[in-house]
Amino acid sequence: MLCLVEECIHKAIMQTAEWANIVRVLRRLHGLTPRQFALMIGTTTEAVGVWEKSLDVPGPFMQAALRDLLSGHIENHPTFLGVKAMVRATDQLSALYTPGLTVHALSRPLERMFVTHQLEVLGSSMLPKLSGRNGEMAEQYSLPMLEGKSDVLSFSYTDRGVADPSLIVRQQVTVIPLDGLRVLATVGLPLGMSTDSSMPEPDLRLTTADDVRS
Incomplete structure (x- = not known):
């Protein structure tokens, strides 16, 4: 049981770190400040900061928006x-x-x-x-x-x-x-x-x- 809990915690930490990297790379790729990036995907500057510091992960709606952005969905729409x-x-x-x-x-x-x-x-x-x-x-x-x-x-x-x-x-x-x-x-x-x-x-x-x- 303890191993299962540790595995879940490790997975959560890895997921948080992955999203932090995704947000950071996307923002820098577009040459935007945290505030500008927040405007681009419809969230707050504080939320972007929290994600980039691996303190939390984006919610399902924001994850979908980030995946679209990552795949070039908007640029190629x-x-x-x-x-x-x-x-x-x-x-x-x-x-x-x-x-x-x-x-x-x-x-x-x-x-x-x-x-x-x-x-x-x-x-x-x-x-x-x-x-x-x-x-x-x-x-x-x-x-x-x-x-x-x-x-x-x-x-x-x-x-x-x-x-x-x-x-x-x-x-x-x-x-x-x-x-x-x-x-x-x-x-x-x-x-x-x-x-x-x-x-x-x-x-x-x-x-x-x-x-x-x-």
Whole structure:
């Protein structure tokens, strides 16, 4: 009986260590901080820390999400690939993000603008690079949408361009649910150039689940 108990304890310890390695490797593979990784799979930063320290294992739902991520399920999901292709093909200033605001695709016009202005964003988190109104909107709306903590499905606002501040842009941000992962698609519609240094009026417009149902 004692041997059986010891075997169960050993198995539990091994399982905890295995999940710690899986979480750590996945997070580093995507180049994410614990907070960004938590956003990506829909959990808390504290939970990620507990798993990585081998103090506990993810629950069944989280294990399934991690296995999907480990197998490249989301990256190779037809819908995800389709959205990426649409973003790359658009003539607008478009981008595609997953939680943590990690860039997955930029439209060619936006990519050219970033190259022209010597800004490197591909494969990195956008959030630390966002400032002004873009940063405020990301914190107030985009991240809660990605975390599933907001009933906002899409929103739009007017701002200056990230790569070219003289360009006035209408930003449209939409959340796309995908097998437990939320994806943000943004489209910037250029409204014109402005030599005025003042910020344009935000003209914020929100669309919620209630708006869609009504």
